[in-house]
Amino acid sequence: MDQDITAPQSRRFVLVAAILASSMGFIDGSVIAIAIPAIRADLGATLAEAQWVSNGYLLFLSALMLLGGAAGDRFGLRTVFGLGIVAFVGASIVCAVSPTPLVLVVARAIQGSGAAVMVPGSLAIIAKAYPREERGRAIGIWAAASSLTSIAGPIIGGFLLTALGDWSWRLVFAVNLPLGMSALALLWFKVAPDRPEEGRRLDVIGAVLATLALMFIAYGLTGDGSESVPPLSHTMAWCGAGLVLAVAFVLWEWRSNAPMLPLRLFANVGFSGANGLTFALYFALAGIMFFLPMTMIGGWGETPATVSLSLLPLGIILTALSSFSGKWADQLGPGPLITAGSLIVALAFAGLGVIAPLHSVWLAVVPCIGLLGLGMGLVVSPLSTAVMTSVEDGDTGVASGVNNAVARVAGLVAVAMLGAIVATVFERGLGEAAELPIFFGMRTDGLTEGQEALRMGATDAAFAAVCYITAGLSLVSAAVAWLTLERKGLFAREPIGSPGPQ
Structure with a gap:
């Protein structure tokens, strides 16, 4: 395991690991909508709780994705990518055995945090492993495999749910265990760590502000699941707080020396x-x-x-x-x-x-x-x-x-x-x-x-x-x-x- 990440002998292992990791994200993303009715029937979840099953994941994925990409550069792509896979797989197992909607939502939030590192890391680690003249072909293979999993995932999931009943939504998450462990084995035993960029700064404050802003807005619009439609006073209070935090996020990004969202691009x-x-x-x-x-x-x-x-x-x-x-x-x-x-x-x-x-x-x-x-x-x-x-x-x-x-x-x-x-x-x-x-x-x-x-x-x-x-x-x-x-x-x-x- 002393091959550098850019060594020709390591590249194929990097590519396969990236494809396996991406497949987990694409399968979860494409199958979850079809599995939601079974989750509601099996766990007795309300519509709002079903929304949180989706949004718990999207909240942390969207808020932390830019920070996750920068973390790979700061601490090393192989290390951070692997940690993202560990978090995603661990949370997937909790999802698979969740006894209540609340446990499932919390596990989905952790899964989204892992995906925030894993998703940008998939392409980044391919780009770092392959020289420019070979990069297009490698990314093409990755994209083709991703398209295949996105198309095949819902079909396989749909037939499993139909054949095995409502409980089988748990298999959608359980399948991540063999996929993730295979990816980790390739990274840990076939690819050596890459060199991190020691001077790279992470915009942790920006990530916290973005996460809280999105969380408050989502909670204001959705509620805690106890009511189908949250009261107007609840919506206004929480969404208002979320908008204040969103403004604080923009002001912080404007003043930060290392923003995760460079506002100058929007000019x-x-x-x-x-x-x-x-x-x-x-x-x-x-x-x-x-x-x-x-x-x-x-x-x-x-x-x-x-x-x-x-x-x-x-x-x-x-x-x-x-x-x-x-x-x-x-x-x-x-x-x-x-x-x-x-x-x-x-x-x-x-x-x-x-x-x-x-x-x-x-x-x-x-x-x-x-x-x-x-x-x-x-x-x-x-x-x-x-x-x-x-x-x-x-x-x-x-x-x-x-x-x-x-x-x-x-x-x-x-x-x-x-x-x-x-x-x-x-x-x-x-x-x-x-x-x-x-x-x-x-x-x-x-x-x-x-x-x-x-x-x-x-x-x-x-x-x-x-x-x-x-x-x-x-x-x-x-x-x-x-x-x-x-x-x-x-x-x-x-x-x-x-x-x-x-």
Whole structure:
């Protein structure tokens, strides 16, 4: 085990370890939405507690991701990456055996903290191990494996949940043990530690302020799970405190000598526009992907296997289109492609709202999911291009990290904010059945035909509300892309504030 991380003999072990670690994150991220109905049924979790299962993870991942990336440089990539895997796997085991929703939420928070180190470390350790002329091929292998796990994970998880019952959601987390231990074995026994950057400073105060700000806002919007919709006074007090902390975070980052969020980058309109549309579009995507499986499984009575298959076109079309859209972005600029993609995404979300009362998976949901894949396929690669070309070469790494963090913060806020809207619309839609113990996204036995009709109608109305809100945000993304990002050829217009040729 005395091979340096950059030695040719070590590189293949680094690559496999990075793929295994990334697979854990991608499987958890893609399967959890399908597993949420089973978690609620098995643990008796409320809608708000289900939101915290998602947001406990996203909160620490989004708030600590930039700090996690810097920690790898400061203390050594192999060491920090390995510690992230240990935290992620340990928390996954606690998730798998959780007896209550509270234990699961706490474990998910620890899992998110581990992921904040592990996720940026996956690409960073590949980039450090491989020379520049071989790096593209290695990252391509990593990306292909990541796409495969993202596509296969929900299908395998969906069929397991259908075949084994509600308890089998625990297997989604238990599978991380062999994956994580394999990655750790490769890192510890086949790869020597790399040299840390002793002078690198970590923005711990910024990380604490960002975490508390997001936590307070999420708690204000979601509550503690005891009520479907927290009182307005609760929301205003906690969200207000969160916003004060957010302002304190911005002021600290402005004055810090080593900020984890360099605010100077936002002086570029192209960079600001790319991150603004990222927030709006990924808010919309996270909202749909959280509430659609719950609607189909708990509301319509579909099996997890059916739901996982219905979502398959999204991953396939997105993966197939990404390489082409990246080339098209070089020719036309990212602006036109992201604008067109966002408009298609808006159409897909609006379509899901219109077809919700049909309860038709194959004739209604699947075509909309295919349309969503087409739209996102036109967005993902050009968005990376827009972020990278809007800053100077020396800032591309931190710019990419900021954009990833923005996307995850958007998901956190989406699940928290839309949950209150869903609960409100659902309860109003129940009408005379509102006094019964009926909850959004959960099957209820013993209802009369009329009560079941009210439950189904309320479910459709609540989900449609999510669809129309997210469609509107996707239109906002399209407008921001068109106005702020680079356009070439027939659409020629340089982005405002462009740093010029890279």
